[in-house]
Amino acid sequence: MSASAYFVKSLGIIGATAGIALISPLPAHAVSFTLSNITGTWDNVQGTSVFNGTGTNQVRWGSPATISGQSGFNFTSSSSLVSVSSGSNFVLGELTHLNFPVWAGTAASGADLDLSMAIDGVFHAFNYSFLINETSNTAGTCPVFQVSNTPCDDKIDFSSPFSTTTFQKDGFNYSLELLGFSHTLDGLSPVSSFITEEHKASSAFLVARVVKDGNNDVSVPEPTSAVAVILIGLAATGMRRSKNHKWVR
The missing domain is CATH 4.10.860 (DNA Excision Repair, Uvrb; Chain A)
Known part of the structure; x- marks a missing residue:
């Protein structure tokens, strides 16, 4: 030859x-992370000048139209130590919406949840913006997402599933993806919107997962x-x- x-x-x-x-x-494999000291505080209340409690886990807004008081959000974090695998759903904590009537012009349209946690012993901060669809509470004018018999339900969404924060492990960048709300602690079937009934405090579990970031700056091949x-x-x-x-x- x-x-x-x-x-x-x-x-x-x-x-x-x-x-x-x-x-x-090669077959993809899950990467394990240990999360601890999860905390959540509220900030950047939008749509109203009547609010209090920013910087804490309980924020309130609006001029009360009933003796029930202001509307608002509470956030209660999960247990102090959570072991998770990349790509698997887990519960960050419980979000409660106090859906009480407030006078027109004083309702909030959004608020940010600032999450802080240690991931494998290193602290990181994440920020997620929640949108609040406050309804008029007038029978016959309820929105299409109405599910209860009480006029009118409100809806909570988040504007983006990702924070700008990323973190590294084994040379890869990872993000904390917000998946939605779940009524079960396993968080297996989260939904993107949280519908709450008027005159009630309704709670749902906030579900997330750790995913490999799409803009990985990989240090090893x-x-x-x-x-x-x-x-x-x-x-x-x-x-x-x-x-x-x-x-x-």
């Missing part, structure tokens, strides 16, 4: 082998890429050694 033929054949073997390595990634590099290096070494042999046409 000529030197040129050998070189072409070697390149073909390298390309095929590296291609298999690149298109056949992916396992499959590393395999391809090794194979190319071995093939190159073989070709260098072949130069010491006599080629036969």
Whole structure:
């Protein structure tokens, strides 16, 4: 076999082998994290100038229209230590909406939840914005999301599932994704909106998961890429050694 033929054949073997390595990634595996000291405080109340309790886990807003008092949010964090796996749902804590009537023009349209927690012993801060759809409470004018018999239900949403904060483990960036609200502690089937009945305090569990960030600045090569590099290096070494042999046409 000529030197040129050998070189072409070697390149073909390298390309095929590296291609298999690149298109056949190793099975993904979950990464474990330990979360502790989870706290949540409210900030940036929007849509009203009548509010109090920012910087705490209980924020209130509006001029009360009944003896029930102001509307508001409470947040109660989960237990002091939570072990989670990447990609798996877990409960951050419990959110309570105090849905009490307030006078027009004093209702809030949004509030931010500032979450702080230690992840594997390192503290990180996350911020999520919640949107509040405060209704008029007039029979016959309730929105399409109305589910109770009391006019009119309110709706709580969040504007983005991701905070700007990321954190690293084993050379990869991870994010804390907010999945939604659940009425069960397992958090397996969260919904994106929390519908609450007027004249009541309603609670739901806030569900999240740790996910690998889409903009990873990876400090080490992916396992499959590393395999391809090794194979190319071995093939190159073989070709260098072949130069010491006599080629036969």
